[in-house]
Amino acid sequence: xxxxxxxxVNLDPDANAPLYRQLHSAxxxxxxxxxxxxxxxxxxxxxxGKRLGCSRNTVTEAYDLLTAEGYLExxxxxxxxxxxxxxxxxxRDRPALPREQKNAGPPRLSRAGRALAEMGSxxxxxxxxxxxxxxxxxxxxxxxxxxxxxxARAWRRPDPDQAFRGDPMGYPPLREAVAxxxxxxxxxxxxxxxxxxxxxxxHALDLVARLLLDPGDAVWIEDPSYRGARAALxxxxxxxxxxxxxxxxxxxxxAAEIAPDARAAMVTPSHQFPLGVTMGLARRMQLLxxxxxxxxxxxxxxxxxxxxxxxxxxxxxxxxDRAWRVIYAGTFSKxxxxxxxxxxxxxxxxxxxxxxxARLLLDGHTATVGQLxxxxxxxxxxxxxxxxxxxxxxxxxxxxxxxxxxxxxAPFLAGPPGEAGMHLLAHLHxxxxxxxxxxxxxxxxxxxxxxxxxxxxxxxxxxxVMGFGAVHEEAIPGMVERLAGILRDGxxxx
Amino acid sequence: xxxxxxxxVNLDPDANAPLYRQLHSAxxxxxxxxxxxxxxxxxxxxxxGKRLGCSRNTVTEAYDLLTAEGYLExxxxxxxxxxxxxxxxxxRDRPALPREQKNAGPPRLSRAGRALAEMGSxxxxxxxxxxxxxxxxxxxxxxxxxxxxxxARAWRRPDPDQAFRGDPMGYPPLREAVAxxxxxxxxxxxxxxxxxxxxxxxHALDLVARLLLDPGDAVWIEDPSYRGARAALxxxxxxxxxxxxxxxxxxxxxAAEIAPDARAAMVTPSHQFPLGVTMGLARRMQLLxxxxxxxxxxxxxxxxxxxxxxxxxxxxxxxxDRAWRVIYAGTFSKxxxxxxxxxxxxxxxxxxxxxxxARLLLDGHTATVGQLxxxxxxxxxxxxxxxxxxxxxxxxxxxxxxxxxxxxxAPFLAGPPGEAGMHLLAHLHxxxxxxxxxxxxxxxxxxxxxxxxxxxxxxxxxxxVMGFGAVHEEAIPGMVERLAGILRDGxxxx
Numbered sequence: 010x011x012x013x014x015x016x017x018v019n020l021d022p023d024a025n026a027p028l029y030r031q032l033h034s035a036x037x038x039x040x041x042x043x044x045x046x047x048x049x050x051x052x053x054x055x056x057x058g059k060r061l062g063c064s065r066n067t068v069t070e071a072y073d074l075l076t077a078e079g080y081l082e083x084x085x086x087x088x089x090x091x092x093x094x095x096x097x098x099x100x101r102d103r104p105a106l107p108r109e110q111k112n113a114g115p116p117r118l119s120r121a122g123r124a125l126a127e128m129g130s131x132x133x134x135x136x137x138x139x140x141x142x143x144x145x146x147x148x149x150x151x152x153x154x155x156x157x158x159x160x161a162r163a164w165r166r167p168d169p170d171q172a173f174r175g176d177p178m179g180y181p182p183l184r185e186a187v188a189x190x191x192x193x194x195x196x197x198x199x200x201x202x203x204x205x206x207x208x209x210x211x212h213a214l215d216l217v218a219r220l221l222l223d224p225g226d227a228v229w230i231e232d233p234s235y236r237g238a239r240a241a242l243x244x245x246x247x248x249x250x251x252x253x254x255x256x257x258x259x260x261x262x263x264a265a266e267i268a269p270d271a272r273a274a275m276v277t278p279s280h281q282f283p284l285g286v287t288m289g290l291a292r293r294m295q296l297l298x299x300x301x302x303x304x305x306x307x308x309x310x311x312x313x314x315x316x317x318x319x320x321x322x323x324x325x326x327x328x329x330d331r332a333w334r335v336i337y338a339g340t341f342s343k344x345x346x347x348x349x350x351x352x353x354x355x356x357x358x359x360x361x362x363x364x365x366x367a368r369l370l371l372d373g374h375t376a377t378v379g380q381l382x383x384x385x386x387x388x389x390x391x392x393x394x395x396x397x398x399x400x401x402x403x404x405x406x407x408x409x410x411x412x413x414x415x416x417x418x419a420p421f422l423a424g425p426p427g428e429a430g431m432h433l434l435a436h437l438h439x440x441x442x443x444x445x446x447x448x449x450x451x452x453x454x455x456x457x458x459x460x461x462x463x464x465x466x467x468x469x470x471x472x473x474v475m476g477f478g479a480v481h482e483e484a485i486p487g488m489v490e491r492l493a494g495i496l497r498d499g500x501x502x503x
Numbered sequence: 504x505x506x507x508x509x510x511x512v513n514l515d516p517d518a519n520a521p522l523y524r525q526l527h528s529a530x531x532x533x534x535x536x537x538x539x540x541x542x543x544x545x546x547x548x549x550x551x552g553k554r555l556g557c558s559r560n561t562v563t564e565a566y567d568l569l570t571a572e573g574y575l576e577x578x579x580x581x582x583x584x585x586x587x588x589x590x591x592x593x594x595r596d597r598p599a600l601p602r603e604q605k606n607a608g609p610p611r612l613s614r615a616g617r618a619l620a621e622m623g624s625x626x627x628x629x630x631x632x633x634x635x636x637x638x639x640x641x642x643x644x645x646x647x648x649x650x651x652x653x654x655a656r657a658w659r660r661p662d663p664d665q666a667f668r669g670d671p672m673g674y675p676p677l678r679e680a681v682a683x684x685x686x687x688x689x690x691x692x693x694x695x696x697x698x699x700x701x702x703x704x705x706h707a708l709d710l711v712a713r714l715l716l717d718p719g720d721a722v723w724i725e726d727p728s729y730r731g732a733r734a735a736l737x738x739x740x741x742x743x744x745x746x747x748x749x750x751x752x753x754x755x756x757x758a759a760e761i762a763p764d765a766r767a768a769m770v771t772p773s774h775q776f777p778l779g780v781t782m783g784l785a786r787r788m789q790l791l792x793x794x795x796x797x798x799x800x801x802x803x804x805x806x807x808x809x810x811x812x813x814x815x816x817x818x819x820x821x822x823x824d825r826a827w828r829v830i831y832a833g834t835f836s837k838x839x840x841x842x843x844x845x846x847x848x849x850x851x852x853x854x855x856x857x858x859x860x861a862r863l864l865l866d867g868h869t870a871t872v873g874q875l876x877x878x879x880x881x882x883x884x885x886x887x888x889x890x891x892x893x894x895x896x897x898x899x900x901x902x903x904x905x906x907x908x909x910x911x912x913a914p915f916l917a918g919p920p921g922e923a924g925m926h927l928l929a930h931l932h933x934x935x936x937x938x939x940x941x942x943x944x945x946x947x948x949x950x951x952x953x954x955x956x957x958x959x960x961x962x963x964x965x966x967x968v969m970g971f972g973a974v975h976e977e978a979i980p981g982m983v984e985r986l987a988g989i990l991r992d993g994x995x996x997x
Contacts, residue, residue: 025687034690041823078817079784116853117798119739122714122861129860148663160872161655169642175842193519196528208702212866219738220616224718240864244713245613290573294535304611323572329535346667348871359610366623367616370734372706377842378654379872 020063028063029070036071040080040091051081051089124243128236144432144476146346150402155391156382162389163381172381175374177365179206179353183384187339187353195314196324197337199355205364208375210312210340210352214241214275217336217354220367221306222247222273229264229274233463233470235282238275238310251465254281258288261296273306274299278326279314280430283463283474287323294329301332309337313430315344315396316403333357341383343431343478344396351379403431406477406485413489414475421496423471431478434460437471437496446499447473453491456480514557522557523564530565534574534585545575545583618737622730638926638970639841644896649885650876656883657875666875669868671859673700673847677878681833681847689808690818691831693849699858702869704806704834704846708735708769711830711848714861715800716741716767723758723768727957727964729776732769732804741767745959748775752782755790767800768793772820773808774924777957777968781817788823795826803831807924809838809890810897827851835877837925837972838890845873897925900971900979907983908969915990917965925972928954931965931990940993941967947985950974 018035020028039045051057054068061068072089075081082092118126164172171180178184184204191197191204207213214237222228224246230238232251242249250271252264259276274296278288288296300307309326327335340352356364368374386392414426414435423436437443443459450457450473460472473492480488512529514522533539545551548562555562566583569575576586612620658666665674672678678698685691685698701707708731716722718740724732726745736743744765746758753770768790772782782790794801803820821829831849839845850858862868880886908920908929917930931937937953944951944967954966967986974982 025683027687030687030690074818116851116857117715118857119713119715119717119720121717121739122857125714125861125864126857127860129863130856145668148667151663151667153658153660153666157655157658160658160876161651164647164651164654167647169645172647173642173645173840173842174639175844189519193521193524196520196524208866208870211864215865219613220619221611221613223613223615226613237864244865245615324568347867348667348669350669350867350870350872357610362624363610363612363616363620366621367619369623370619370705370731371709371738372702373841373844376702376844376870376873378844378876379870382654382872 018061020061020067028067029074032061032063032067032071033074036075037078037080040075045091047091047093049091051091053088121244121246125240128240128243144430144474145479146343146399146431147402147479147481148346149479149481150399151346152391152395155395156386159386159389159391160378160382163385164378167381172377175377175380177205177368177374178361179204179375180377180380180384182388183380184353186384186387188355191325191337191339191355195311196328197355198328198330199337203356203358203361205354205356205361205368206375206380207338207352207354208372209342209347209350210310210338211237211241212350213338213340213352213354214238214308214310215244216364216368216371217306217308217338218242218245218247219371220360220364221336226273227268227271229259229261229268229271229276230465231259231276231281232466232468233283233460234275234465235277235310235312236463238308239465242275249465253466253468254284254286256286257292258286259296260292261299265299271305273308275308275310276326277310277312279311279323282310282312282430283432283434283458283460285430285432285434288326293326297326297330297332297334300334301330305334307335309335311337311339313343314339316400316430327355333359336360344392344399345383349379349383351375351383403478406480406482407433409482409485410475410477410480410489413486417489417493418496421493432474432476435473435475436460437473439471441471441496441499443471443473446495449495449499450492453495455488455491455495457492512555514555514561522561523568526555526557526561526565527568530569531572531574534569539585541585541587543585545585547582615738615740619734622734622737638924638968639973640837640839640893640925641896641973641975642840643973643975644893645840646885646889649889650880653880653883653885654872654876657879658872661875666871669871669874671699671862671868672855673698673869674871674874674878676882677874678847680878680881682849685819685831685833685849689805690822691849692822692824693831697850697852697855699848699850699855699862700869700874701832701846701848702866703836703841703844704804704832705731705735706844707832707834707846707848708732708802708804709738710858710862710865711800711802711832712736712739712741713865714854714858715830720767721762721765723753723755723762723765723770724959725753725770725775726960726962727777727954728769728959729771729804729806730957732802733959736769743959747960747962748778748780750780751786752780753790754786755793759793765799767802769802769804770820771804771806773805773817776804776806776924777926777928777952777954779924779926779928782820787820791820791824791826791828794828795824799828801829803829805831805833807837808833810894810924821849827853830854838886838893839877843873843877845869845877897972900974900976901927903976903979904969904971904974904983907980911983911987912990915987926968926970929967929969930954931967933965935965935990935993937965937967940989943989943993944986947989949982949985949989951986 018032020031054065058065058068072081080092081089083089183206184201187204188199188201191199218241222245226247227250228242228247229252230249231254239249250268252267258281311325325337327337337355341349410433411426418435421437423438426433426435443461447457447459458474460474461469512526514525518525549559552559552562566575574586575583577583677700678695681698682693682695685693712735716739720741721744722736722741723746724743725748733743744762746761752775805819821831834846835843904927905920912929915931917932920927920929937955941951941953952968954968955963
């Protein structure tokens with residue numbers, strides 16, 4: 010009988026896989042399914058090729074591979090046989106396994122895996138889910154040409170020792186540039202040797218949480234707060250304790266009443282996210298005292314330090330620290346673009362070696378591709394120029410949005426719209442359901458987020474977080490107008 | 504008296520920080536140190552500028568910033584005073600904090616942090632510590648020009664939706680290319696929707712361990728094995744169980760005797776690292792059965808699939824799996840360069856959503872910079888061409904090294920040198936101390952690693968792991984000759 014009938018094979022010259030591999034798979038499956046029996050003699054390559062309408066060579070290659078894998082025995086010429094060595098034990102009586110996973114139950118994840126999968130599945134825009142995040146920078150304003158040139162210049166003739174294999178701490182020239190910028194503009198107390206380049210701020214927070222916090226450790230977080238900070242804690246099993254933020258920012262005294270035994274605090278002192286308030290000096294000194302005296306860590310997330318439109322930048326908390334308790338995290342995502350995934354940590358000197366060693370094992374280092382280009386982009390002056398242009402652009406959009414919010418939303422506002430980085434915050438009267446309003450706004454094409462969605466604790470303020478970075482000026486009036494309409498309906502219906 | 508004497512200030516126009524910020528820091532420190540007392544009136548900006556020999560404007564800017572920060576009170580013009588609001592509580596009676604961290608004890612790390620810091624601090628070359636890893640690819644042979652052009656082409660006019668902000672699963676065209684390659688060349692059973700682009704293979708293993716394993720979970724690992732796999736387990740607190748590898752590779756039956764309750768297995772079936780043996784078919788079927796029946800995971804690390812010099816590539820374990828228990832990990836580090844930090848996971852369909860959601864929160868996604876360029880590099884045919892060139896180059900180096908090892912090291916070898924990916928393995932007689940020999944070789948400029956260093960269990964084989972990828976042909980004979988000399992001395996002295 011025709012042995013080739015034992016394995017369904019339909020050799021397709023246009024398929025992805027070459028013919029010999031198509032034949033190989035068909036025969037392998039037939040052997041594993043027990044349709045070709047152990048010890049069975051196979052036809053000669055010429056004969057089978059003839060029957061299948063393929064070249065003898067195709068069959069020989071398939072036989073060779075099956076032999077190398079142990080499915081077949083014997084030498085080409087002396088004829089090939091289905092192997093007995095494995096078949097007895099493994100092919101016959103094998104339970105037929107489900108081909109599709111759905112037949113099996115849902116796959117088991119680790120505790121951390123379950124927590125992250127759950128948080129991530131309903132991650133809001135603050136977690137960069139949508140491709141266009143109005144709180145993010147504007148793609149239309151990014152100088153792709155200059156960036157492409159920086160990439161080409163950086164990679165045409167790079168120093169192989171720097172480019173081919175990276176340093177766990179980051180590309181030295183980029184670390185120098187970051188330290189220099191942070192000293193000058195953010196008044197940080199640091200040298201390049203304390204800077205670790207990370208794959209974004211989110212990755213930086215994750216590193217810090219993994220290396221400094223044990224499961225169950227209590228950590229103060231701001232309420233409301235950035236979901237990414239909470240995620241980093243959830244991933245390590247640390248216990249995030251929400252502490253209400255008021256007009257002076259995070260309050261360590263209040264936090265100490267809620268959770269006296271906290272090991273660390275995750276804060277955004279310059280621009281609280283999403284409220285936009287600045288942590289006052291007294292509060293800063295108090296928080297630093299708490300950390301210094303109790304050997305605790307402060308994680309300062311300075312996520313959008315580059316964009317201030319009124320007054321001078323408020324120096325970072327790290328610059329006030331005299332006990333090396335502050336770990337500072339920053340990012341290029343707002344000033345450049347989120348896909349770049351370049352951020353940085355400024356570590357206390359005592360943590361540098363541990364972080365370097367651990368990073369080597371976790372993900373090696375941040376890719377050199379973007380690091381070399383970013384250093385080039387800074388060195389040739391394109392970065393500062395781009396920053397200046399963006400400050401003007403975003404500042405104008407901010408003013409227009411602020412004007413229209415005050416003008417059109419006045420009756421619904423509980424206070425003056427607050428300012429922060431790349432978004433405005435419109436505080437709504439308690440009575441209004443900001444979640445429902447944000448949902449309706451989204452349907453009307455207005456991308457804004459409910460302030461209450463950033464809250465963890467029970468006391469949830471009502472408001473709308475509205476990005477202006479990626480919103481074009483001419484679109485703003487209509488956007489606010491639609492929002493006013495939605496608010497009118499909301500209050501009438503409610 | 505001259506108030507400026509109260510704060511040591513030495514304005515330096517050449518310093519990094521602008522003059523106003525130098526003055527600001529000096530005054531802030533004086534206030535915090537209590538040298539400037541709460542309520543104290545400050546000289547007019549003109550007067551202080553005159554004394555310090557700087558412009559009035561510099562002083563005004565420093566005063567403005569100090570006022571914004573809450574250190575000073577009062578309006579410019581009406582005069583500025585050292586603030587009382589915070590001073591009472593925070594400046595007076597403040598304990599003087601150590602300026603240097605060394606005064607404090609060693610910083611406290613998490614359990615994972617300590618484990619990683621310890622493993623990483625003595626990480627051998629298999630963890631990419633040295634810039635030149637002979638097991639890695641050869642920088643001198645990498646087409647930087649073509650790569651720079653691919654970067655420029657990919658980024659001059661990219662699709663902003665793809666470039667500006669990445670997908671947690673990766674850049675779709677790159678995922679397609681990876682799935683296509685793996686189906687054709689590695690006989691994987693997968694579609695692009697199962698592929699997640701990671702920041703290197705190490706990062707891929709870390710993701711898998713975090714999302715699937717809980718602290719204390721038993722996991723089978725190969726002995727000897729890749730340190731990176733053990734690190735990923737150590738970071739999650741999983742319990743790595745070493746299982747001796749023989750000439751047929753990893754043995755699930757033996758593993759089941761040692762640790763019957765394992766939740767997962769981390770293996771390198773195609774080329775066991777560092778032994779280079781291939782897992783036989785019977786062993787593969789056995790391992791797959793174990794996983795399928797017990798809802799366990801198999802992590803297949805196919806770290807250097809691109810480089811085989813004899814026979815045809817052995818298909819991946821994943822292609823034999825009928826129960827979706829195999830998670831496949833690969834990397835571009837060997838075919839391209841390690842600094843690229845591009846790797847990939849092929850996930851069972853049931854894990855895709857959980858991994859996507861979790862990835863969003865952990866580090867967002869892998870940077871788009873390298874992904875767009877890599878897809879371009881593949882699409883324009885440069886990648887396959889580069890691979891072909893490297894196979895020829897490395898194959899030649901392998902043959903030469905193999906020849907010289909056989910020729911010069913024969914008396915010391917316990918068996919024929921084994922072959923794997925980008926290194927050779929010279930098995931030494933039990934009597935020889937491979938660690939001491941590798942150390943002496945390093946001093947003699949011969950970069951090789953002791954096989955026993957890759958072992959975890961007590962039964963440590965002796966041998967030398969010698970990379971040839973980045974070793975130039977003309978250097979090989981002298982290198983082996985020096986090694987022979989070291990071995991002669993070693994045996995004479997021992």
